[in-house]
Amino acid sequence: MKTSIAKKTSTGTNGKRFKGQLAALWNEFKRFKYGMVGLALFMIFVLIVIFEPLIIPFKETGTRWRDITYWQDNPVNAAPAWTNWFSAKDKTPQETLKATNIVKQEEPSADMTFIDAEIHYNYKYDDPPTDMAFRATVMGDVSFMLSLVRPDGIEIPLFDTYTSSSTPNDFRVSFNSDALDNIFEFATQHEDPTASFIYNKSTLNAMNVLFSKAQYGILDNPEPLKGEYVFKITAATIGSGDVSNLRIEVAGKVFGILGTDNAKRDLWSGIICGTKWALLIGLSTSLISVFIGVLYGVVSAYFGGVVDMIMMRIFEIVNSMPLLPIIIVMSAIFKPNLWTMIILMCLFFWTGSVRTVRSMGLQIKEETYIEAARALNASNGRIIFKHMLPQLIPYSFASMALSVPGAILYESTISLLGLGDATIVTWGQILQGASSGGAVLHGLWWWVVPPGVCMALMGMTFAFIGFAMDTILNPKLRTR
């Protein structure tokens, strides 16, 4: 009878104490401005992860980051679009031009269908695009004919081409390769005949010619011709063939929010996609390793004696291994994927909290309620899990928050060496591309700076939260 009452009150106060402790922690935490800033930043990161599909223009970034065909319409190494605000010369941004005025004409006698369409492009920039690509979804036997009517009234035939496919297929023609002959001819007609001999087709910049005034100097020193350009498309299909989704992709000189890399990939999409992996790697690694470390420390403190000695020896051995080198070598040899990488990091990260937890555990062990629990014949597991671990929860939160940036850092360092999981895209992998793609050498800052800033921001987020909790838990540190 007596024991049951004692047990009830003991667990009751324990539960209440624990809840009260967390509430007190939160009340204290609210007073730290930087802690709240950290929490707000964390919420922003979580929102980014939740609304990722809405934020990124390239929806399949996560799965097709290394698929070059997915990115082929983008420009190479293009700066962000907003750099135009700071430069005197406006560079053409990336754009998708949709077909208008589509007219279908069936010719039943010849079993053919003719489709006429126009694509309007209002060109108002100083620096022409790097390339244009005509694209359509095509089925059956189809031939295309494209010509361009410029604002000055000149009509340039661009190319005619033919394709055949039995299933709906993405069809693509690049102007730089297929319209080159016609554009070159157009240029030589208008360039100073005494000067044009120095030019040849292989050095021709087709886009420069297409969007410049038809006058002497069109090759040598082109002047942009602004206005409404109309691309005229004529498609002819035989039999059951079909053409849809006619469009022209303008691969500009500037691109999107964060530009592109040397594989034409949209860096904004990549970085947003990397957010969830950074959070996943950071949070799960710190969660698992802190949990193991805290449990290890408590068990070691609780049992003491030989158990403590052996456990501390093991701890010291793991703690004496240089972390990064061993993780690098293990990644180089075992080629981990995302999950094995997290496990690998946990194998060495857990030591971080052991020493502090053990010394805290040694203190808690001497408390009277532990003694009481032991007198009531509570099992060791019950004492550890019910009475000792809850006391360490605030500390665990703090050290979890503080070990998140480390995990992200290690993953990115391993990725920098090219040992990352190739099925996902992380910030470290983007930086690895930048480092091997000569981004530093060529000053492609939009490729180098943003991923690092994101890592620093996320590190900062968790540092703000962790440092605030650390200060709460160590009242000594506030005044002198």
Next chain:
Amino acid sequence: MYWKYVLRRLLQSILTYVVIIFIYSALFNTVMEATLRSQINEQLQGEMMSFAKSGLSAEELKEHFDNRKEHLYEIYHLNDPIPSRIFWRAIDTLTLNFGNASNIRSATGSSDVMEIIVEKIPNTLLLFLTAAVIDVIVGIVLGLKKAQKPNKRMDRWTSILTMVVYGLPTWWLGMVMIMLFSYVIPIFPSGGVHNVPPPEGGLAYFLDMLYHLALPVLVLVIVGFWGRAYLIRNIVLGTLQEDFIMSARARGLSERRVLFGHTLRTAAPPIVTMALMSLLASISGGLIYEGIFSWPGMGNLYWIAVQQNDIPVLMGNLALTTALYLMGLVVLDLIYGLLDPRIKVGGKA
């Protein structure tokens, strides 16, 4: 008494090293043996070529080489059961017998792994020790300044900055700085230890090295000293809560004397160890950083070995890095023992 402490600490760390090497050897046994086997095969192929002209029949040749292979396998204990193989791999590592590199060569053209790694060690030490010295000095000065007026403006914004750089990858800052100061505003070299070719004459040679050292050290210090300062602030503030400080203040001692006379002496051992400890951790975490500056040290060697998949170099490098790291830990403890009399006297307690 101190030497007894030194001896005990040394023995303990040697034992730890041996255990760690055995763990490595158990972890990486398969891949180490695969490389060893392929190297033996390569060697035999070479011998076969020179034997081909000796006029032996094909069968005799085959028999000869099968015997030779058995013999070599015997030497390297490749036919033993697994525990014995792991044991012998560990012994090889412990006796610094790392074998030959598969691709990487040393500056003199040797393929001996030991030689390849040893020539990198001075560069790594040069870079990280220079950074460490500056880092610790700046950190201590700033940390004390922060502790003098905790939660005042200076302490606040330096603490915020500490948190801002907390998750900053040093190597990324290195990339950005190279871009800024080597290509946009070309005032620093983009990497390496020396110009190619290095300048003649002692002083010019030295200055050239300093010039190349400047940017990587600068980046390391910029990222590093905040954390050191914050740690030192916390230790000093913790000590300031002690009773003897209160009694010193009660006796009317000036705040300066309290801080420098009483607090600093007591706080010195943890300050030194914590500062050096976090430094050691940051070095172990920052090794890769050398690769960004193409600084020919051990970190850069990891980078190259991973890219060329050179397992013997990777293993040797890991073993030597671990040895250096452990040495660092020992030195730390010895300094701690020197500063804190309780440790060296209480050897038995």
